[in-house]
Amino acid sequence: MKLSIIVPVYNMAADGKLEYCLDSLVNQTVKDYEIIAVDDCSADESFQILKRYEARFPERFHAVHSEVNRHQGGAKNIGLKMAKGDWIGFIDSDDWITPDMYERLIERAESAGADLAGCDYCLTDEHSMKVGRIVPNNKKSQGGVLNREKRASLILDGGSLVVKIFRRSMIIENALWFPENIFYEDNALGNSYLVLAKHFEYVEEPMYYYYQHDASTVHTVSPKRCEDRMEAGRLMLEEAKRHHYYEEFMPELEYSFTLLFYINTLFTYMAGVNRVKYKFVKRMGKEMKQTFPDFERNPYYQERTHQEEKKLIRMQQTSTLFFMLYYKLLWAYRNWRKRRG
DSSP states (O other): OOEEEEEEESSOOGGGHHHHHHHHHHTOOSSSEEEEEEEOSOSSSHHHHHHHHHHHOTTTEEEEEOSSOOHHHHHHHHHHHHOOOSEEEEOOTTOEEOTTHHHHHHHHHHHHTOSEEEEEEEEESSSSSOOOEEEOOSOGGGOEEOOHHHHHHHHHSOOOGGGEEEEHHHHHHTTOOOOSSSSOHHHHHHHHHHHTOSEEEEEEEEEEEEEOOTTSGGGOOOHHHHHHHHHHHHHHHHHHHHTTOTTTTHHHHHHHHIIIIIIHHHHHHHHHOSSOOHHHHHHHHHHHHHHOTTGGGOHHHHHHSOHHHHHHHHHHHHOHHHHHHHHHHHHHHHHHHHHTO
16 A cells, blocks of 8 residues: 555544545545544544545545544554555644645655655645645755755754655654654654654645644643643653664754743743743753753754843743743733734
8 A cells, every 4th residue: 555644633523624634635646545534532523524434435544433532642653553555644634735745745755765755834724725824844955865964954944744754664663653642742753753764855835734723732822731842852852862863963952852842831831821830930941951951052042042032041040930020021011012002
């Protein structure tokens, strides 16, 4: 079999979101493929919808139900263990793709002898094939046979896994199973999915539609999601050590960890959580410093971090209480300015 498309599904029955995604999958132009849609113990009619597609397309659609909610990582692992395709593709169940996306990626990868290929995506808030705001997912310079420079670049700017295809043999041989029961599972495993490849081909075209709505993971802030982002950072480093690329790519991993575990989590938490807790912020800053004592000297941190963020981070590292008071006053002032127009 040429391709296995794995679709984790959780509570996607409303507003036709799931059907729009699945319709784009059952009409792919690639020959000899399967769709493995894994219902992650949904509380709505998602699994019934999957069963209807399985009845309509029994030759290529598999509806699977997990009795336990394992989050997307667990659903992906179920799909990976069932997959028979030479290539693996992942897609979020509220997104959709062009009819020829997988055929074109596979043709590009196989003609070049690659084990990894990807494209761009566009952001959209409507269910249509109208191209929204295009987001380049990778860089031309990352393509080709992967050397140290290209792998370092992929750690820093790897882009999303859902717009890529991977040789199944690479995933199985390296035991690239996703962490279960947490959000941000792609952040934990993404580097290994890219660094362990030998050749990457990049198609500069938006063939993936990333649906923007308030219920998606990236738009929902909670203490649980912040904790999970931090755990994903820890797992990212464990993965690098397990596959023996931690030392070689220390600067890139240090910055990636700083961004994922600390910077993104800190400012997301402060801006989005209703009841901000001193102990949580204090613990986060302390663990950051313990993991990478000199993270503020990292060249990528120096180059890529905004000056205002550097100032706030230095403040938090010096005094969590002062940082939280200052941030609260700053946030109130900015809201006041916004209301005044």
